[in-house]
Amino acid sequence: MITASPKPIKEIIGLVEPYQKILILGCGTCVKTCFAGGEDEVAVLASALRLGFKKKAGSIQIEEMTIERQCENEFIQEAAAGVARNDAVLSLACGAGVQALAKRFVKDVVLPGVNTTFIGIQERPGIFTEECSGCGNCGLAVFGAICPVTRCAKKLLNGPCGGSQKGVCEVNPDTPCAWHLIIERLTALGRLDSLRTYIPPKNWNTSLSGGPRKLIREDHIL
Amino acid sequence: MKAFSRLHETLSRGEFAVTGECGPPRGANKEVINKKIKLLNGFVDAVNVTDNQTAIVRMSSIAASAHLVAAGLEPVMQMVVRDRNRIAIQSDIMGAYSLGIRNILCLSGDHQKFGSQPDAMNVFDIDSMNLIRTVRNMRDTGKDMSGFDLDTAPQMFIGAAANPFADPFEYRVIRLAKKIDAGADFIQTQCIYNMERFREWIRLSREEGLTEKVYILGGVTPLRSAGMARYMKNKVAGMDIPDEIIKRMDGVDKKSQADEGIQICLETIRELRELKGVAGVHIMAIEWEEAVGQIVQQAGLK
Structure with a gap:
C-alpha cells in the first residue's frame, strides 16, 4: 500500500483558514489501511477543526465524505457534487489522489491533509515499513x-x-x-x-x- | 609493470608501507593543510585526504590533495559516492589525475545523517564497488562508463576499504574478494583494536588467496584518552574496541593516557608487521598528526 501520516493540525488549520466551506474527503483504500485518511480519520479531523475554529469564533462549515479511491475517476465522480458545494477540498488521500482530484476539478481548490510517506506494509499492528521505491x-x-x-x-x-x-x-x-x-x-x-x-x-x-x-x-x- | 604511484612502487618492492591521514579544514584555509603536511612529510609513503568525512562539509579532497602534490607529499585521494553521481565521479577523477593525484580510495561515505547537514539529499547513484570498477575500467580500457575513448585516461592506483569488524563476519571476506575483482589494488582497513578478530579475517583472506592479489594495509588510530576510546566504541559506526582496551586506558592517569594510546598503537603495528598477508599500516591519527612522526619512529618504520 501507499502509506501516509496526518499533517499536524496546526498546518491544516493554516491551509483551510482562508475558506468558509470545506469538504474533508477521505480515501477508502491505502490511507484507510494505514489510519491516515479513511472515514474514521475524516471524522476525527472534522471534529478537531470544528473545535479549533469555534474558539476563534469563525464561521466555518465542514462536510465529511469518503470515497473508495481518490486515484480513480469513477470514484472521484461520486465526490463531484460535494466538491461543487464547498470552497475547498481537504483531501486525506495520498499525493496521487490529491492530484487526481485537481485534474478532475480544474477550478476548485484542492489541499493535502496528509503527508504521503512510502510504498510499504504493516509489519506489525501500528508499525509500517517501507519496502519498495517503485524504481x-x-x-x-x-x-x-x-x-x-x-x-x-x-x-x-x-x-x-x-x-x-x-x-x-x-x-x-x-x-x-x-x-x-x-x-x-x-x-x-x-x-x-x-x-x-x-x-x-x-x-x-x-x-x-x-x-x-x-x-x-x-x-x-x- | 609500471607503478601507478610511489605508494604502489613501495608496496610492489615488498616494503612495509605507511600511510597517514589528513582531514581538510572546515574552511578555505590552505595553511591548515600546509601545517599537516609539515607534520607528516618524511614519515609516511602517502597520505589519505578525506572526502567530507562524517558528512561534515570541508575543503574538497581533490583541492586538498592538490596542495599535497604541490608540497611533494603523495596523496591518496578519498572519494565517496554519497555526494556525486556517476557523471561527477568520472569528471572529478579526470580532474584529480590532471592535478597529479595518483592514488584513490573508493568509499561509500558516511551517511549524511551523522553530519552537520542531515537535511541534505544523498546521491548513491553507484556504490563503492562500482566506483572501484569505474576507476579500473577508465585506467585499463581508456574509456569512460559510456565506452567513450578518453583523451588521456586517468591511471590511478586503486584503493578500497574493508571493515573486518562489521557484520556479518563471514560475508566480509566475500566482499573483499568482490572488491579485488572489481579492481582494488590495495585495501585500507577500519581501525584495529580487536586483534583476534583481525587475525581471523586475515587468515580467511589468506585461505581464499586474497592476500596474494591485493596489498592490505592495517588501519590503526592512536587513542588520545579513555574518553575518546569510549566515544569511538559507542558512537562510531563499525568500530570494535574490546573492553580490555578501555580498561587499559582507564588504568592510567589522565596525563599519561595519550602515551598509553600510542603504546597500544605501537603494539598493534608490531603485531601487524609479523602477520602474513599484511603489507603495511594506515595510521589515522585523527586531528593528532603530531603523533604520527613519533609512532613511525618508535615503531622503526622509517
Missing part, C-alpha cells in the same frame, strides 16, 4: 526478495557497508540492515554464493531520475 526495474530476484535499493540507506547493490553491526543499520538502530537480512536469507536458502556475482550500476532511467513516468498499456487504450 521501475525490479531486482528482487537477485537479492532474495529483500530490496537494497529501498531498504539500504546507501542503496548499495554489492553488499553491506562497513557500518553494519549486529544486524543493525548504522543510520538508525531501529532499522535492520537490509544486507544483513539478504545474507541471512540467502544463507538459509543455500544461495549465499550468488552474492559473489557483481551487480553493475543501476539504470535509474526507469526511476524518477528520468522525470515523471508514464505507463502505457496499448491493449487497454480506448
Whole structure:
C-alpha cells in the first residue's frame, strides 16, 4: 500500500483558514489501511477543526465524505457534487489522489491533509515499513526478495557497508540492515554464493531520475 | 609493470608501507593543510585526504590533495559516492589525475545523517564497488562508463576499504574478494583494536588467496584518552574496541593516557608487521598528526 501520516493540525488549520466551506474527503483504500485518511480519520479531523475554529469564533462549515479511491475517476465522480458545494477540498488521500482530484476539478481548490510517506506494509499492528521505491526495474530476484535499493540507506547493490553491526543499520538502530537480512536469507536458502556475482550500476532511467513516468498499456487504450 | 604511484612502487618492492591521514579544514584555509603536511612529510609513503568525512562539509579532497602534490607529499585521494553521481565521479577523477593525484580510495561515505547537514539529499547513484570498477575500467580500457575513448585516461592506483569488524563476519571476506575483482589494488582497513578478530579475517583472506592479489594495509588510530576510546566504541559506526582496551586506558592517569594510546598503537603495528598477508599500516591519527612522526619512529618504520 501507499502509506501516509496526518499533517499536524496546526498546518491544516493554516491551509483551510482562508475558506468558509470545506469538504474533508477521505480515501477508502491505502490511507484507510494505514489510519491516515479513511472515514474514521475524516471524522476525527472534522471534529478537531470544528473545535479549533469555534474558539476563534469563525464561521466555518465542514462536510465529511469518503470515497473508495481518490486515484480513480469513477470514484472521484461520486465526490463531484460535494466538491461543487464547498470552497475547498481537504483531501486525506495520498499525493496521487490529491492530484487526481485537481485534474478532475480544474477550478476548485484542492489541499493535502496528509503527508504521503512510502510504498510499504504493516509489519506489525501500528508499525509500517517501507519496502519498495517503485524504481521501475525490479531486482528482487537477485537479492532474495529483500530490496537494497529501498531498504539500504546507501542503496548499495554489492553488499553491506562497513557500518553494519549486529544486524543493525548504522543510520538508525531501529532499522535492520537490509544486507544483513539478504545474507541471512540467502544463507538459509543455500544461495549465499550468488552474492559473489557483481551487480553493475543501476539504470535509474526507469526511476524518477528520468522525470515523471508514464505507463502505457496499448491493449487497454480506448 | 609500471607503478601507478610511489605508494604502489613501495608496496610492489615488498616494503612495509605507511600511510597517514589528513582531514581538510572546515574552511578555505590552505595553511591548515600546509601545517599537516609539515607534520607528516618524511614519515609516511602517502597520505589519505578525506572526502567530507562524517558528512561534515570541508575543503574538497581533490583541492586538498592538490596542495599535497604541490608540497611533494603523495596523496591518496578519498572519494565517496554519497555526494556525486556517476557523471561527477568520472569528471572529478579526470580532474584529480590532471592535478597529479595518483592514488584513490573508493568509499561509500558516511551517511549524511551523522553530519552537520542531515537535511541534505544523498546521491548513491553507484556504490563503492562500482566506483572501484569505474576507476579500473577508465585506467585499463581508456574509456569512460559510456565506452567513450578518453583523451588521456586517468591511471590511478586503486584503493578500497574493508571493515573486518562489521557484520556479518563471514560475508566480509566475500566482499573483499568482490572488491579485488572489481579492481582494488590495495585495501585500507577500519581501525584495529580487536586483534583476534583481525587475525581471523586475515587468515580467511589468506585461505581464499586474497592476500596474494591485493596489498592490505592495517588501519590503526592512536587513542588520545579513555574518553575518546569510549566515544569511538559507542558512537562510531563499525568500530570494535574490546573492553580490555578501555580498561587499559582507564588504568592510567589522565596525563599519561595519550602515551598509553600510542603504546597500544605501537603494539598493534608490531603485531601487524609479523602477520602474513599484511603489507603495511594506515595510521589515522585523527586531528593528532603530531603523533604520527613519533609512532613511525618508535615503531622503526622509517
